[in-house]
Amino acid sequence: MIETQGLTKQLGGRTVVSDVTFRCEPGTVTGFLGPNGAGKTTTMRMLVGLAEPDSGHAEILGGRYRDLPNPGRRVGILLDASAQHSGRRGREALAVSAMTMGVPAQRVDALLELVGLDETAARKRVGQHSLGMRQRLGFAHALLGDPEVLILDEPANGLDPEGMRWMRGLLRGFADRGGTVLLSSHLLAEVEAVADRMMIIGGGRIQAQGTRAELLTESGTIVEAADLAGLDAALRHAGLAAHVADGGRRLVEAEPEIIARAAMAAGVVLHRLAPAEDAGLERLFFELTTSGAEAPSQHGDPIHPELAGALA
Amino acid sequence: MSTTTLAAPIRVNTAGVHARPGIGRLVAVELRKIVDTRAGFWLQVATVALTVAVVIVRCLTGGAADHTFAAVLDAAILPAGVLLPVAGVLLVTSEWSQRTGLITFALVPVRSRVLGAKLVASLILAVAMLAVCVGAVAAGVLAAGADSAWTDATPLIGQCVVYLTAGMVTAVAFGAVLLASAPALVALFALPSAWMGVVSLSLFEGVAPWVDTARALGPMHREVMSSTQWAHAGTALALWMVLPLLIGIWRITRREVTA
Numbered sequence: 001m002i003e004t005q006g007l008t009k010q011l012g013g014r015t016v017v018s019d020v021t022f023r024c025e026p027g028t029v030t031g032f033l034g035p036n037g038a039g040k041t042t043t044m045r046m047l048v049g050l051a052e053p054d055s056g057h058a059e060i061l062g063g064r065y066r067d068l069p070n071p072g073r074r075v076g077i078l079l080d081a082s083a084q085h086s087g088r089r090g091r092e093a094l095a096v097s098a099m100t101m102g103v104p105a106q107r108v109d110a111l112l113e114l115v116g117l118d119e120t121a122a123r124k125r126v127g128q129h130s131l132g133m134r135q136r137l138g139f140a141h142a143l144l145g146d147p148e149v150l151i152l153d154e155p156a157n158g159l160d161p162e163g164m165r166w167m168r169g170l171l172r173g174f175a176d177r178g179g180t181v182l183l184s185s186h187l188l189a190e191v192e193a194v195a196d197r198m199m200i201i202g203g204g205r206i207q208a209q210g211t212r213a214e215l216l217t218e219s220g221t222i223v224e225a226a227d228l229a230g231l232d233a234a235l236r237h238a239g240l241a242a243h244v245a246d247g248g249r250r251l252v253e254a255e256p257e258i259i260a261r262a263a264m265a266a267g268v269v270l271h272r273l274a275p276a277e278d279a280g281l282e283r284l285f286f287e288l289t290t291s292g293a294e295a296p297s298q299h300g301d302p303i304h305p306e307l308a309g310a311l312a
Numbered sequence: 313m314s315t316t317t318l319a320a321p322i323r324v325n326t327a328g329v330h331a332r333p334g335i336g337r338l339v340a341v342e343l344r345k346i347v348d349t350r351a352g353f354w355l356q357v358a359t360v361a362l363t364v365a366v367v368i369v370r371c372l373t374g375g376a377a378d379h380t381f382a383a384v385l386d387a388a389i390l391p392a393g394v395l396l397p398v399a400g401v402l403l404v405t406s407e408w409s410q411r412t413g414l415i416t417f418a419l420v421p422v423r424s425r426v427l428g429a430k431l432v433a434s435l436i437l438a439v440a441m442l443a444v445c446v447g448a449v450a451a452g453v454l455a456a457g458a459d460s461a462w463t464d465a466t467p468l469i470g471q472c473v474v475y476l477t478a479g480m481v482t483a484v485a486f487g488a489v490l491l492a493s494a495p496a497l498v499a500l501f502a503l504p505s506a507w508m509g510v511v512s513l514s515l516f517e518g519v520a521p522w523v524d525t526a527r528a529l530g531p532m533h534r535e536v537m538s539s540t541q542w543a544h545a546g547t548a549l550a551l552w553m554v555l556p557l558l559i560g561i562w563r564i565t566r567r568e569v570t571a
Contacts (some may be wrong), residue, residue: 049421050414050569066421069332077418083411087349096348100341100419102328125350141415 001026001180002047002149006056009042017042018204019056024182024197026148029175031195032184035289039204040184041079044153047182048077060149072101076147078155081138086127090117090137093126094144101145111140116166131158139167150174152183156190168194188285202289215284221259223250224272234266235259251276251283333420338429339436346399346437349406355399356441362391363445371452379456381465382534384449389472389533392441393479397500400434400483404560405493413569423565427488434484438476442469467536474545475532482553488560491567504552522547 002024009017017039024030034040045051047058049066060075061068068074084093094108112122115136126134135158142150150171156164171181171194185191191198192212199209208215220243225231228248235242235252240262243251249272252259256273263270276283346352366388371379378384404427407413420426446469453461483500490496504525511520521527521544528548531541 045569048418050417052568068421069330070328071421072419073329077415079414079418080411083414085349085406085410085412087351087410089348092348096341096345097415097419099337099344100333100416102331102333102337 001062002030002058002060002151002182004043004047004056004058007043007046007053007058008055009039009046009051009053011042016204017046017053020201020204020206021056022199022206022209024180026178026180027175028196029171029181029183029194031191031198032182032201033188033191033198033285033289034184034186034201036186038186038201038289040186040201041153043201044079044151044182044184047151048075048079050079070101070145072097072147073103073145074147075149075151076142076145078138078142078150078152080153081131081134081155081158084126084134084137087125089123089125090129090133091122093137094140097141098144103145107144107146108140111143114143115140132160132163135159136163139170147179149180150182152181154185155183156185156187164190188282192281200285200288207288208284212281215281220251220253220276220283221256222272222274222276223252223259223263223270224248225250225263225268225270227268230266230268231263231270234262234268237266238262335425335429335432338420338425339432342403342426342429342433343436345406346403346433352399352402355395355402359391359395359441360444362395363388363441364448366391367448367452371456376458379453379458380461380463381449381453382463382468384452384456385446385468385472386534388445388449388452389442389475392438392445392476393533396434396438396441396476397479397483398497399437400480401487401496401500402493403430403434404484404487404564405491405496408491408569409493417569424561427484427561427564431481431484434480435477438480439473442472442476445472464536468533471532471537475529478529478549478553481557482549485553485557485560488564489556491563523551524548525552 003022005021007017007020008015020039020043022030032040032043042051046053047060047065048071049064058065065071065075088096091108091112094111095105098105098108112118117133117136117140121129121133124133126137129137135155139155142152156167159167171183175181175196183191183195195212197209197211198215200207200215222245223231223242228250231250232242235250238258238261240259241253245251256275260270260273347356367384370384370387407416416426417423486500487493487496490499508524508526510516511524525548528541528544531537532545537545
């Protein structure tokens with residue numbers, strides 16, 4: 001369980017985190033999404049007492065993190081996989097932490113195996129590890145104390161597709177056993193497959209949060225018709241905002257049923273009527289995290305070709 | 313990465329989940345961190361090797377007056393006197409320079425406990441290194457076989473304990489004030505020298521012995537000190553050890569650990 005109330009933090013006269021309030025329940029994976037510099041890392045550092053909020057507070061497992069007697073045994077943290085002494089061997093880096101939190105040394109080997117770091121990698125100095133290896137070492141480190149809560153900052157960074165799939169399986173399993181997971185990413189694709197809930201942060205503020213379905217209700221419906229002019233007229237008449245998508249499709253910000261009624265009233269035949277799903281979420285993420293001046297206009301804004309490809 | 317192991321997670325015993333890591337364990341962790349990096353390991357090896365080398369050279373050259381315990385110790389303590397503080401600085405600054413502080417202070421959120429453990433660990437290291445040094449000196453003196461070689465051995469060993477441990481605490485304090493390896497090392501070795509230049513001006517003639525560490529601490533490994541010399545050492549250490557330590561404690565407990 002992670003709970004924050006109005007977390008606010010200024011750095012160098014700039015408000016980097018502003019009034020951030022959320023709650024992560026046991027048994028769930030929460031994706032913390034936002035572009036680089038949106039305030040994800042600062043928020044996570046405040047959760048674990050490495051930074052002090054100017055106002056607001058954060059609780060983990062019902063109390064302040066710094067009041068946990070042996071925090072490593074209850075909360076697993078991966079804030080920066082590269083934050084390891086470059087002259088220390090991989091296994092030794094884990095062994096030092098295992099010693100600190102009072103975990104038997106055998107668990108170090110078990111976790112090296114779990115994250116797929118072989119003997120050669122474990123004996124290498126961290127300075128010689130690739131980013132992917134460091135990320136795996138970081139996972140091993142976060143899981144070392146057999147925690148109930150995982151807080152992971154950009155954990156997918158540097159993982160190959162197979163590692164990404166492994167990570168999702170690991171986090172899903174962890175949550176299904178009753179654990180609480182908070183993981184951040186600047187890439188929607190990395191977290192949406194595994195996250196039960198998502199929070200989107202932009203400019204230091206939480207722009208939207210909820211389950212995937214909750215977030216998607218606002219994100220629209222894909223509509224296709226032979227008579228595009230008629231469709232546009234019908235949508236305009238019904239007061240529905242529409243965006244022109246690739247291949248003459250329309251992305252309409254409304255429930256399918258409302259669009260169907262508008263089309264029926266105007267006598268327009270629809271070829272396709274489907275929730276926008278992925279593209280909708282991607283678009284939502286983009287819109288919420290882009291500053292007002294750069295936000296796309298409501299009408300006639302073509303969907304990015306790559307996103308449109310995902311619609312097919 | 314196997315998914316089969318995920319289905320059967322590795323559980324550890326629940327004992328210790330709600331127990332704060334004891335200060336003894338934290339000290340052991342800090343001692344381990346001194347020697348488990350490449351640089352840290354070779355720094356300690358070099359200190360021991362240089363100490364032994366100095367003893368051998370000192371006992372093979374010069375006359376009988378150079379082969380007393382006091383004379384050999386005076387030279388043999390220097391490698392430890394210079395190199396141990398480097399380990400002391402790195403013990404603190406590597407948490408920032410190597411960014412391991414993200415882990416250290418997340419596992420032990422009460423930072424004053426970490427700093428306390430580092431101080432105790434550095435004191436243990438200083439005493440252990442002195443034991444090695446005294447052992448090597450004693451072996452060398454025995455082999456050289458000079459007359460009345462053991463004069464003042466006990467008080468000199470005692471003074472060397474103060475010399476090395478004070479040097480270590482000063483190093484940890486400088487590390488804690490600057491929180492960056494290179495600036496802390498430069499400050500630790502260059503500041504007292506630069507300071508010596510200032511206080512050598514005739515204007516400060518009366519003050520110099522009280523605040524100049526080189527003059528105040530130098531006699532510690534050379535001769536049995538008088539009460540005036542102890543007073544000089546005390547004031548110099550208050551300025552160069554205690555004051556930085558207080559500033560360092562204040563900084564470490566307050567400064568944010570940046571990612």
